[in-house]
Amino acid sequence: MRGLVWALVATTFVAQAALAEDENPADQSVARKDRGEQLGAERTAHTETRLDDSSEKRASLETAVYADSDNVTVFTPSLAASITNVLQGASLRGQYVVDVVSAASADVVSTASPRWTEVRHAGSLEATYKPRTFGITLAGSLSSEPDYFSFGVGTEMTLDLNEKNTTLEAGFGFGHDDVGRCGAESSAAATPNNCTSFGVFSRVVNRTSFNLGITQILGKATTGVLVADIGLESGDQSKPYRYVPMFSSDVAASAPNGASFAWVTANRLPERPLEQTPLSKRRVAVTGRLAHRFEGSTLRLEERVYGDTWALFASTTDARWIIDLGKRVALWPHARFHGQSAVSFWKRAYVSGAAPGWDLPVFRTGDRELGPLWTVTGGGGLYFYLGGASDPQKARLSVQVDGMYTSFLDDLYISSRSGLISSLTLEVEL
Amino acid sequence: MTKILFAAVLFALTASLGACTHVAPYERGKLAHPTMTDAIGDGPAAEHVYAVHEGAVGGGSVAESGCGCN
Numbered sequence: 001m002r003g004l005v006w007a008l009v010a011t012t013f014v015a016q017a018a019l020a021e022d023e024n025p026a027d028q029s030v031a032r033k034d035r036g037e038q039l040g041a042e043r044t045a046h047t048e049t050r051l052d053d054s055s056e057k058r059a060s061l062e063t064a065v066y067a068d069s070d071n072v073t074v075f076t077p078s079l080a081a082s083i084t085n086v087l088q089g090a091s092l093r094g095q096y097v098v099d100v101v102s103a104a105s106a107d108v109v110s111t112a113s114p115r116w117t118e119v120r121h122a123g124s125l126e127a128t129y130k131p132r133t134f135g136i137t138l139a140g141s142l143s144s145e146p147d148y149f150s151f152g153v154g155t156e157m158t159l160d161l162n163e164k165n166t167t168l169e170a171g172f173g174f175g176h177d178d179v180g181r182c183g184a185e186s187s188a189a190a191t192p193n194n195c196t197s198f199g200v201f202s203r204v205v206n207r208t209s210f211n212l213g214i215t216q217i218l219g220k221a222t223t224g225v226l227v228a229d230i231g232l233e234s235g236d237q238s239k240p241y242r243y244v245p246m247f248s249s250d251v252a253a254s255a256p257n258g259a260s261f262a263w264v265t266a267n268r269l270p271e272r273p274l275e276q277t278p279l280s281k282r283r284v285a286v287t288g289r290l291a292h293r294f295e296g297s298t299l300r301l302e303e304r305v306y307g308d309t310w311a312l313f314a315s316t317t318d319a320r321w322i323i324d325l326g327k328r329v330a331l332w333p334h335a336r337f338h339g340q341s342a343v344s345f346w347k348r349a350y351v352s353g354a355a356p357g358w359d360l361p362v363f364r365t366g367d368r369e370l371g372p373l374w375t376v377t378g379g380g381g382l383y384f385y386l387g388g389a390s391d392p393q394k395a396r397l398s399v400q401v402d403g404m405y406t407s408f409l410d411d412l413y414i415s416s417r418s419g420l421i422s423s424l425t426l427e428v429e430l
Numbered sequence: 431m432t433k434i435l436f437a438a439v440l441f442a443l444t445a446s447l448g449a450c451t452h453v454a455p456y457e458r459g460k461l462a463h464p465t466m467t468d469a470i471g472d473g474p475a476a477e478h479v480y481a482v483h484e485g486a487v488g489g490g491s492v493a494e495s496g497c498g499c500n
Contacts (some may be wrong), residue, residue: 064475074456076475097474123475217453220462220469229488285488290468298465305484312487322465330465338484369485393464402476423473 004331041144057430068404068419075100089131097122116183119159120145133160139173146195147240154209167215175207181240205235218290225289230331233281242275244350244364245412252349258408258415259349271358275365279346283308296321296413306340312370314340327392328385334402344368348410372409377402387429398425 059081065079066074076099083338084091100121126143135158143150154173161168180202182195213227245268247255255267287304302318315338322332348371353359362398404419449458453461460466481487 003447062475064473066475066479074475074479076478078474078475095474097478099475099478160451163455217458219451220453220457223461223466227489231487238479283487285486286490293460293463293466298463300465302472302489304486304489312485314484316484316486321469336480338480338486342483343485369483373485375483398477400473404479404483406434420478421476421479423475425473 011024015065026186031200044260047185054085056082058082058084058085058427059164059430060425060427062423062425064421064423066419066421068417070103070417072101072419074102078368089129089135090198091126095124098346116181118145118147120148131398135166137171148304149176149180150177151173152176152207156211165217166177169211169213171209171211171213173207173209173211177205177210177235178209179203179205179237179240183241184297201240203236203238203240205233205237215376221293223291225287227287229283229287231281231285233283234279236279237277237281238277239367242366243272244275244356244369245269246271246273246352246360247349249351252347254353255349255412257348257410259412261378261413264412267354270279271352271355271360273358273364275362275367276363277365277367277370278310278363281308287323297321311344312340312342314338322383330383330385331380332382333380334378334400337374337404338377339374340372342372342410346410348412352374366412368411368414370409371411373406374409375404375406378405381397392428396425396427398427399423402424 022029043396060079062076062078062080064074064076066072068075068300076097078095078097079135081090081093081094082093089183092360097120100117101108102117104116122141122143122276124139126137126139128135128137130136134177137151137156141158142154152173152175156169156171157165158169160166173423178198180196180198195221209229209231211229213225215223215225217222226415245264247268249268256263261266277355283306285301285304285306290299290301292299292330300320300322302316306314306315306316308310316336316337317338318334320334322330324330343365346360347361350361350364352361379400381398381400383397384397385392385395386397399422401422406417406419408415408417
């Protein structure tokens with residue numbers, strides 16, 4: 001009798017597991033993991049001398065292109081890989097990104113020459129150890145281009161509470177930037193690519209950041225994340241190439257939004273000083289994320305509010321709805337809206353006095369990302385799951401295309417910008 | 431401004447904790463779906479474009495290097 005009961009229980013369990021596999025890919029992965037652990041245990045029992053590899057290895061390759069109406073084109077290939085030992089709670093992740101920027105823009109001023117191409121290399125490495133409920137992550141990153149070198153280090157701690165219904169996180173990061181200059185006149189100090197050596201000219205910007213966050217399971221299909229970031233930045237962030245046109249007070253008052261290059265040239269005063277921004281900034285950002293899994297789709301929402309001591313306030317809203325179209329394809333529409341106010345020293349047209357004193361404004365900028373603007377982004381993408389029949393999501397190809405439109409509300413030269421960013425990504429579990 | 435933001439965080443935190451229910455590990459099949467993880471979203475290129483084009487940062491990793499956008 002007892003044997004019959006056990007047989008019934010076992011049959012029911014197997015049937016439920018089979019049903020679960022058909023219904024939910026997530027359950028499939030859980031079931032797979034259980035089977036993997038069982039098989040691992042069996043192997044250990046039968047062959048004591050052979051170690052079982054319980055690690056998960058993933059690699060991804062992305063190629064992205066950005067182009068906009070302001071004559072900026074960016075080609076960005078990137079490579080990422082990770083290895084995770086599920087049983088021991090250790091993981092290692094790395095990423096390498098290359099940006100090839102080509103621009104002939106009145107807006108982006110990145111070298112002293114009018115048309116330029118520049119290559120940026122960036123890499124990051126992150127190691128996490130989380131054997132039980134407490135975890136610690138150490139991370140580092142590097143970014144290098146001819147006139148800019150930057151590195152960052154950071155650590156983050158996480159603590160699971162209440163059967164992992166709640167996870168607290170706290171992090172600290174430090175970043176150091178050396179801002180140089182390229183395209184200046186030839187001199188003994190210039191490097192082969194016509195850049196001034198960092199030893200001869202560079203500005204240092206240091207950034208310190210703290211964050212506190214909480215991830216909370218809000219229901220059987222809903223999670224929420226809330227993160228607060230505080231950042232302290234010190235150093236001269238002024239662009240060493242950006243010259244700011246000056247006007248007499250009556251001309252400045254009549255400067256139209258998006259005034260053309262010809263209008264500015266015809267009406268500005270002779271002096272054209274370099275940009276100068278304040279030497280320190282404190283910033284706060286609060287980001288909330290919500291993810292909800294419906295029967296056949298996932299909705300992901302994000303909202304970030306931001307404020308800093310330069311008086312720039314911003315709100316960024318991002319929404320993505322990933323809809324399953326069978327086991328092999330998923331489709332997502334994506335929308336994003338960003339709106340911001342101007343920094344306190346922002347002027348469409350700055351006023352200065354006459355030579356020789358000029359009486360220049362202490363702070364002046366032509367960086368339109370410090371001015372009032374809004375950007376709307378819309379697009380979408382497709383996932384193609386390329387894995388085997390038992391696990392289609394083991395390999396994934398994704399295509400994403402987004403269009404962006406920015407309205408500059410109080411600027412010289414341009415009043416709007418349209419852009420397109422597209423990417424092709426292949427992710428594989430090895 | 432900072433006080434307002436912290437008040438907003440505390441309010442949201444309190445509201446979210448009050449709204450949530452305890453979910454046992456065996457009830458998390460939907461939560462474990464791959465599209466529920468943070469790995470889903472924009473790639474490094476799109477993130478960099480947003481970082482350069484928006485005058486606001488935050489919500490990302492603690493060890494980010496500079497944007498290199500001088």
